[in-house]
Amino acid sequence: MALAGTNILIVGGTKGIGRATAVAARAAGAIVTATGRSAESLAELPEGIAGAVLDFTDPASVSALAETSGAVDHLVLSASDAAAWGAFAEVGEDALRAAFDAKYWGYWRVIHAMAPKLSPQGSITLVTGAAARAALAGTSGLAAVNGALEAMAKVLAVELAPRRVNTVSPGTTATEAYAGLPNDARTSMFAATAAKLPAGRIGTPDDISQAILMTAANSFITGATLDVDGGAHLAR
Numbered sequence: 001m002a003l004a005g006t007n008i009l010i011v012g013g014t015k016g017i018g019r020a021t022a023v024a025a026r027a028a029g030a031i032v033t034a035t036g037r038s039a040e041s042l043a044e045l046p047e048g049i050a051g052a053v054l055d056f057t058d059p060a061s062v063s064a065l066a067e068t069s070g071a072v073d074h075l076v077l078s079a080s081d082a083a084a085w086g087a088f089a090e091v092g093e094d095a096l097r098a099a100f101d102a103k104y105w106g107y108w109r110v111i112h113a114m115a116p117k118l119s120p121q122g123s124i125t126l127v128t129g130a131a132a133r134a135a136l137a138g139t140s141g142l143a144a145v146n147g148a149l150e151a152m153a154k155v156l157a158v159e160l161a162p163r164r165v166n167t168v169s170p171g172t173t174a175t176e177a178y179a180g181l182p183n184d185a186r187t188s189m190f191a192a193t194a195a196k197l198p199a200g201r202i203g204t205p206d207d208i209s210q211a212i213l214m215t216a217a218n219s220f221i222t223g224a225t226l227d228v229d230g231g232a233h234l235a236r
């Protein structure tokens with residue numbers, strides 16, 4: 001496979017979609033480094049995957065990663081921090097600014113710092129989110145952050161060429177991101193979401209990681225947004 005022997009850096013690689021991507025990339029023969037915010041979260045990484053501490057809300061942490069990192073072929077951004085859920089009338093300015101500070105500026109900061117390390121044959125894949133284009137009530141904050149990243153990524157695909165830049169846009173996917181919900185609430189939220197989707201189910205981390213690795217490996221895909229959301233961008 002095209003990824004064998006390549007260096008892949010996965011931001012947010014300790015859990016959920018990022019972790020599944022790290023495991024699949026390693027199985028495909030890539031040399032994988034996964035980031036988490038602490039030594040404790042990195043200790044849970046499977047054997048054969050290197051760990052690096054990164055908090056992308058902290059410019060010094062991002063600079064330290066870039067300084068210690070060697071050349072990278074494929075950069076995957078799959079981290080999740082503050083998110084601004086809720087109806088437009090109820091999401092306050094502080095919550096939306098916190099969401100931009102986390103995911104938008106976090107991704108931006110890492111791409112800025114790591115782009116000079118990226119090989120010309122390499123790629124960047126940003127994991128965004130179906131809310132960016134699904135027009136679902138209660139997701140204007142998610143739409144704004146992920147939509148801004150998707151718009152930026154297409155310009156980067158031109159500016160950073162021949163490096164490729166793509167976005168993979170997941171729908172609801174069963175990951176640790178929902179660990180804070182009580183079990184019953186999580187199960188019924190997943191079931192209600194699945195019932196509205198053309199695919200009839202929510203996603204697994206492997207559904208999304210397969211798409212991420214496909215965009216990294218296929219040297220003819222750039223400036224694309226791949227919806228891996230069970231049809232959420234179509235649902236009404």
Ligand SMILES: NC(=O)c1ccc[n+]([C@@H]2O[C@H](COP(=O)([O-])OP(=O)(O)OC[C@H]3O[C@@H](n4cnc5c(N)ncnc54)[C@H](OP(=O)(O)O)[C@@H]3O)[C@@H](O)[C@H]2O)c1
Binds near residue numbers: 013036056175176177
């Ligand atoms: N799951 C979904 O339903 C869904 C739907 C649409 C879009 N997405 C997007 O998919 C991406 C991955 O989501 P997920 O569900 O896989 O998340 P997750 O399971 O909660 O994992 C989040 C990852 O991000 C890392 N992280 C958290 N805060 C960070 C920070 N400040 N700096 C750097 N890394 C940080 C975590 O590291 P630690 O080990 O330190 O916690 C962990 O590796 C996110 O961009 C999310 O918005 C997810």
